[in-house]
Amino acid sequence: MLKYDEIGYWSEIKLDIIKEYASAYSKILSTQKRPCFYHIYIDAFAGAGKHLSKKTGEFILGSPLNALLISPPFKEYHLIDLNEQKIKSLEELSGSRHNVHLYHGDCNSVMLKYIIPRVRYSDYRRALCVLDPYGLHLGWEVIFNIGQMKTFDIFLNFPVADMNRNVLWRNPEGVSKVQMDRMNRFWGDDSWQNAAYKESPQRSLFSETEFEKTSNDVIAEAFRQRLENVAGFKNVPKPIAMRNTQNAIIYYLFFASNKPVAQDIIQYIFDKYSNRKA
Numbered sequence: 001m002l003k004y005d006e007i008g009y010w011s012e013i014k015l016d017i018i019k020e021y022a023s024a025y026s027k028i029l030s031t032q033k034r035p036c037f038y039h040i041y042i043d044a045f046a047g048a049g050k051h052l053s054k055k056t057g058e059f060i061l062g063s064p065l066n067a068l069l070i071s072p073p074f075k076e077y078h079l080i081d082l083n084e085q086k087i088k089s090l091e092e093l094s095g096s097r098h099n100v101h102l103y104h105g106d107c108n109s110v111m112l113k114y115i116i117p118r119v120r121y122s123d124y125r126r127a128l129c130v131l132d133p134y135g136l137h138l139g140w141e142v143i144f145n146i147g148q149m150k151t152f153d154i155f156l157n158f159p160v161a162d163m164n165r166n167v168l169w170r171n172p173e174g175v176s177k178v179q180m181d182r183m184n185r186f187w188g189d190d191s192w193q194n195a196a197y198k199e200s201p202q203r204s205l206f207s208e209t210e211f212e213k214t215s216n217d218v219i220a221e222a223f224r225q226r227l228e229n230v231a232g233f234k235n236v237p238k239p240i241a242m243r244n245t246q247n248a249i250i251y252y253l254f255f256a257s258n259k260p261v262a263q264d265i266i267q268y269i270f271d272k273y274s275n276r277k278a
């Protein structure tokens with residue numbers, strides 16, 4: 001039996017942001033002529049298609065279901081999840097639509113092997129891709145390859161709570177190799193260490209250097225620059241911080257695109273939601 005995920009208010013805001021952007025995106029891409037575009041929706045960590053709201057106890061549609069209801073529709077949908085029950089749930093919820101492709105597997109390999117190569121610039125294909133893991137489960141190779149295609153707009157969950165809990169400790173000496181490797185895989189290399197730690201002004205008399213941890217915002221900004229300078233996205237606005245009821249940041253929601261107009265639309269949407277609280 002599938003146990004539906006219970007989601008906090010910050011996830012409900014994320015769903016509203018993605019839905020609003022996806023709706024504008026599909027409208028623009030559907031109406032554009034000369035050239036006509038073939039636009040695709042991809043949810044790499046799709047989930048079951050519906051969740052339970054922690055606030056109300058009621059069912060809420062997840063990001064893939066919201067996308068399936070958008071009109072005018074996307075030309076194709078690609079939904080991936082590692083959990084077989086969740087894929088079965090998506091199968092039931094998406095009905096007999098011929099253009100919905102479901103994948104039970106690790107999105108890191110499915111994206112590289114089957115999906116990214118379907119979205120070539122020269123074929124007038126474009127995609128909106130949601131990368132929404134709960135933690136450090138995404139590999140940089142996927143992000144980098146998407147960026148290089150120049151055909152993708154992405155939403156990316158930057159899981160700073162997982163990073164802080166497992167890797168970005170005040171004393172990094174105690175962090176296990178397994179956790180370091182998870183962080184390196186997400187970031188693409190170990191250069192996150194330069195962003196995460198800075199030289200402390202209170203150097204110890206007995207050591208050459210003492211380091212202190214930087215803030216969440218500093219790490220997120222370093223990753224924003226990486227999306228632009230290494231992955232090659234032209235437009236990466238400042239992400240929106242998703243906070244819990246104690247005001248702690250759970251994750252940052254990034255958006256990246258190659259189109260300046262996309263940045264204008266998302267900035268309007270981020271501004272609208274940035275002050276919403278639980």
Ligand SMILES: C[S@@+](CC[C@H](N)C(=O)[O-])C[C@H]1O[C@@H](n2cnc3c(N)ncnc32)[C@H](O)[C@@H]1O
Nearest residue numbers: 045046047062063081082083106107132134137
């Ligand atoms: C945050 S939930 C996705 C929620 C969904 N985007 C929504 O808003 O409705 C993350 C999902 O990723 C799935 N998952 C975890 N690791 C994965 C992987 N390597 N590949 C594909 N799916 C994975 C989990 O089973 C879970 O359903």
